[in-house]
Amino acid sequence: MRITFTMDGILRGVRRGVPLLLGIAPFGAVVGVIALGKGLTLAETLLMSALVFAGASQLLALELWTNPPDILAVAVAALVVNIRMVPIGAALSFWLDHLRGWRLWGSLFVTVDHSFALSVAENRAGGRDAGFLFGLGVFTWFGWLIFTGVGHVMGSVVALPPDHPLFFAATASFVGILVALWRSPRKDVPPWILAAATALGTQALHLPAPVPLLAGAFSGALLAAWQETRGTRA
Structure with a gap:
């Protein structure tokens, strides 16, 4: 369209x-x-x-x-x-x-x-x-x-x-x-959990303020992109 x-x-x-x-x-x-x-x-x-x-x-x-x-x-x-x-x-x-x-x-x-x-x-x-x-x-x-x-x-x-x-x-x-x-638990929950866990984990390491935010955002985005690519190929 x-x-x-x-x-x-x-x-x-x-x-x-x-x-x-x-x-x-x-x-x-x-x-x-x-x-x-x-x-x-x-x-x-x-x-x-x-x-x-x-x-x-x-x-x-x-x-x-x-x-x-x-x-x-x-x-x-x-x-x-x-x-x-x-x-x-x-x-x-x-x-x-x-x-x-x-x-x-x-x-x-x-x-x-x-x-x-x-x-x-x-x-x-x-x-x-x-x-x-x-x-x-x-x-x-x-x-x-x-x-x-x-x-x-x-x-x-x-x-x-x-x-x-x-x-x-x-x-x-x-x-x-x-x-x-x-959208659905299967599509959204895993990237969101990974993003949150990564952000909290990097924050626990006392890394500078932008690092936890970026680490969480990119890890979640990468997993979501992988899921979309896998779904498209399937």
């Missing part, structure tokens, strides 16, 4: 992105609060969110932020965390391979874990309009900017304790997107 890129698909992506605001709002607010605590202005925080648009790497970069900042260390840490976007982009090839120009590069720029999960679910349900990914990504990008800005402003008014439930938003939102990716 032919892959399309239409305004209807973009608007469908926007509509599907509305529920994601429940997870993006507290996650973005946390980034804004921490950015304020590190001395970043509102303009600097919004610029970081607009250009990077990746909550996990932004949180890690802020954790490593010093005064004056070690730009190279922060940039390398963000790059290491965002390497996971390479297999994510490959997994979206069912749409991306058919796009060119601004449609391709724009979709890649606004793709994050949440839009990836919902786009995979949309494709599995028979969706063939690649505008869905772009619309969903642009909508979440705007939402991310708004809520990181709100967090920055809120942080200057209200001081939140380190154990405040708001700081659990990042973990909760990533766990929540697994629902959209669920």
